Amino acid sequence: MSERNPVIPDCPAEAENPRGRQGVRLTSLRRAILEILMAADFPVKAYDLIEYMRDKGKRVTPATIYRTLDFLLQNGLVHRVNSLNAYIPCTGEHNNHALLMVTCSGCQKTTEIDDQDLYDSMRSRLEELGMSLQGGCIEIQGMCKECMRYPQPSTG
């Protein structure tokens, strides 16, 4: 019962804690949410997380879910897929936030792309335009092989 919640390793938020303070911790709720996201191989919506939790016998409200998601986002453990209002677990290094994501317009599966070169070329091009890509996320709409082969009726 009195097991301590683990401190998150390499956690950016950790650094902000004054010395001697307790670290940023992965509580059971946070872990549960993260595990749901990791188990799913597609982006999951906030209110679906509430459903999943209720199925597990745990009632949580929207505010709690969003706070939890905020925490996980802040600490680089999950990403938000803006085009879907949904969330995926972070599969890259926690410190490597050169984040590119591709979402398949057919099946909505979203994968992180770990490609420093691509990210860098994007960054240098943006800097020519007077914009800085400092850790900013790049979200791409594409289509996966499967969905290319068997296109959705509506999508053409």
Add this chain to the structure above:
Amino acid sequence: MSERNPVIPDCPAEAENPRGRQGVRLTSLRRAILEILMAADFPVKAYDLIEYMRDKGKRVTPATIYRTLDFLLQNGLVHRVNSLNAYIPCTGEHNNHALLMVTCSGCQKTTEIDDQDLYDSMRSRLEELGMSLQGGCIEIQGMCKECMRYPQPSTG
């Protein structure tokens, strides 16, 4: 009163019309919405469009706004900024849908990037990964010069 609504030139949706059908037309409501978006130099939200229209003495409901936005989106006249739930006018060629957008995380200003090379290099890299970038949109979080110079308190 019986002025005809203009047909939209180079409109993709045009091609889908059965022969003899009337073209896709820019009505006064659609033009009004488009003009608001063009006048603003920042992305505008759907419910803010309702406000703007009401200020002009025209009462419109959400359904109407979203239908109008759908139309404008379908016909390549506006783009949706997913990270903001907001809309910007299309500044590029209607046929040139190699769409990249950069949003400043500080001031939310969003600009279309017309860079075929960048888009192409992105596409070829994605194809190596088995994804196709067929007309798909690329949305980028960055930061503009101004906001770099005078950062927001919360943003650091």
Add this chain to the structure above:
DNA sequence: GACAAAAATGCAACAATATATCATTGCATT
């Protein structure tokens, strides 16, 4: 111009997504 068909809009209700606010609990530090 009259007419019918199609497109566009109005309207009302509702669904989905997200945040604000205040209270409570539990652990860590003093």
Add this chain to the structure above:
DNA sequence: AATGCAATGATATATTGTTGCATTTTTGTC
């Protein structure tokens, strides 16, 4: 024990987006 803080609970509400149907406007045809 007292205090402070992080986390969660609970309730209400704000914001964003959709559906279904009625009505009006526009257009193509006669």
